[in-house]
C-alpha cells in the first residue's frame with residue numbers, strides 16, 4: 011500500500027482544541043482563516059444559540075449520570091460552550107457536574123470512560139512526574155490552581171482509586187462556573203497510589219493501578235515529590251487537596267501547610283462554610299457563639315475540621331480555649347470519644363472527654379450512643395459528617411429539640427445515600443424549630459404553612475471565592491484569617507429574618523456571592539501580610555480576574 015493511500019483526512023486544529031473551538035459559531039472569515047473552509051455546515055450560530063441546543067441535548071439524556079457524561083463530552087469538544095451552559099444553569103447543573111452525581115461518575119469511571127482529562131501520576135512511576143506535567147507545555151506563570159486527589163475518601167463513598175480524577179475535574183468546573191477561575195490555567199491531578207476496593211481490583215476494565223493502596227514511607231515520598239514538583243514548576247499555583255483519607259488529609263496540611271500554598275477543602279473549606287451557616291443559625295437562635303454546645307457525629311477529616319473552626323469562633327466570641335474545647339463532643343464508630351480509648355486518632359485527642367464525666371451515662375455494648383450524648387449534653391448544634399444514612403433519627407432530633415429552642419442540625423454527609431437525615435424529617439420532628447443545612451442540594455420544605463429553604467452547606471459555596479481571592483492576592487498561604495473572612499462574607503450575605511429563611515446564600519447567586527467572598531479574602535490576605543499582589547481596588551481586581559464564557563474573535 012502506498013504512502014498516499016494510507017493517509018486519513020485531517021481534523022482541523024481549531025476544531026480539535028476545546029479551548030479554541032467555537033464549532034458552528036466560527037464566522038465565515040474565521041473558517042477561511044483557520045483552514046475550516048467546507049468543514050462545517052454553512053449556518054453560523056451564536057454562543058447563546060449553541061448553548062440552547064446543547065442544553066436541549068443534555069435534557070434528552072436519560073438520567074443524571076448520562077447528563078454528566080454528555081456534559082463531559084461537551085467539555086472535551088468546546089470548553090467555552092460547556093462553561094456557558096454550566097454558568098447559565100448553575101443551580102440546576104451543579105448537582106450534575108458535582109455533588110451528588112459526581113459520586114456516581116466516580117464509581118463508574120472505568121466503565122463510562124471516553125477520554126482522559128487531567129494528569130495521572132502513578133506511585134509506580136514517580137520518576138515520570140516532571141515529564142507528565144511537561145506534556146501540558148505550560149510555563150511557571152501559566153497555572154493558578156491544581157486540584158489533586160488520592161481518592162481514599164471520595165465524598166462519603168470511600169476509596170475509588172483512579173476514578174477520583176473526576177472529583178478534581180468536578181471541583182475545578184465549579185471553580186470556573188461559580189467564581190470565574192480561568193479554566194485554561196487549572197489542572198486536575200489523580201495521585202494513583204492503588205486502591206483497596208476489591209471490586210475495582212477484580213474489574214478487568216479498571217483503569218487505575220491494580221494493587222492495594224501504598225502506605226507509609228513510599229506514600230509520603232510520593233506526596234512530597236508531588237508537592238515539590240508541582241510547586242517548583244508552577245510556583246504561583248494554589249495546591250488544592252480533595253478527598254484524602256482522614257490521617258493523610260490532616261498530616262499533609264499540617265506538615266506542609268507553611269512550606270507550600272496548600273488548601274485542604276474537606277477540612278478548611280468545609281469548616282468555613284459550616285461556620286458561615288452556624289453564624290446565620292446563631293443569629294436566629296439568639297444563643298451566643300461562645301455558649302454553643304456542639305456534637306459532631308463522624309469525627310473524621312470534615313467533622314474535626316469543622317469542630318476546630320467552630321471552637322475558634324467560640325474563642326473569638328469570648329470563650330476561653332479550654333472552655334470552648336470542652337463544649338465540643340465527638341462521636342465516632344466507638345461512640346462518644348473519651349480519653350484513653352485505644353483507637354483515638356491524634357487529631358481527636360484534644361476533644362476526648364474525661365471518662366469520669368460520663369461514668370454514669372448509658373452504654374450500648376460499651377459505647378455511648380448519639381442519642382445518649384444528645385440527652386445528656388443538650389447540644390445547640392448537631393453535625394453529621396459520618397457517612398451513616400439515617401443516623402439522625404426521630405428520637406435524636408426530638409431529644410435535641412427538648413434541650414434547646416432552635417436546634418441547629420447540619421446533616422452534611424454526601425452524596426444523598428449517606429445523608430444523616432433528610433431536612434423534611436428534621437423540620438417535622440422538631441415541629442418546625444430546627445435550623446437545617448445540608449451538604450447536598452435539597453428542595454424547600456413545607457411545614458405548618460411555612461416554606462423552609464435549606465441552605466447548602468457544601469464547601470462549593472465557599473471554596474470558589476476563597477480560591478479566586480487567593481489567586482488574585484497571590485497569597486503565599488491560605489491563612490486562618492482568610493478562611494474566617496470567607497465564612498463571614500458568606501454569612502453576611504444572608505437575611506435570616508423571615509420564617510424558614512435559608513442559612514446560606516442561594517446557589518442561584520453563587521457567582522455574585524463568590525465575587526464578594528473573593529474580595530473579602532483578598533483584603534484578609536493583605537491585612538495578614540501574605541498577599542504578593544496588592545491591587546489598588548480589590549473589588550475591581552476580583553471582577554476583572556473573573557473569566558467569562560465568551561468567544562474571543564479569531565479563536566487564536
Ligand SMILES: NC(=O)C1=CN([C@@H]2O[C@H](COP(=O)(O)OP(=O)(O)OC[C@H]3O[C@@H](n4cnc5c(N)ncnc54)[C@H](O)[C@@H]3O)[C@@H](O)[C@H]2O)C=CC1
Pocket residue numbers: 163164165166167253255256275276280283307308309310311312313341342343344394395396397398422423424425428448449450467468469470
Ligand atoms: N458538606 C460538605 O461540604 C462536606 C461534606 N463531607 C462529607 O462528610 C462525610 C465524611 O467525610 P470525611 O470527613 O472526608 O470522611 P472521614 O472518613 O474522614 O470521616 C468520616 C468519619 O465518620 C466515622 N464513622 C463511620 N461510621 C460511623 C458510625 N457508624 N458512627 C459514627 N461515626 C462513624 C468514621 O470513622 C470517620 O471518622 C462524607 O459523607 C463527606 O461527603 C465532607 C467534606 C465536605
Ligand SMILES: CC(=O)C(=O)O
Pocket residue numbers: 109164165166253275276423424449468469470
Ligand atoms: C463536598 C465535599 O468535599 C465532600 O463531600 O467531600
Ligand SMILES: [Mg+2]
Pocket residue numbers: 165252253275276
Ligand atoms: Mg471533599
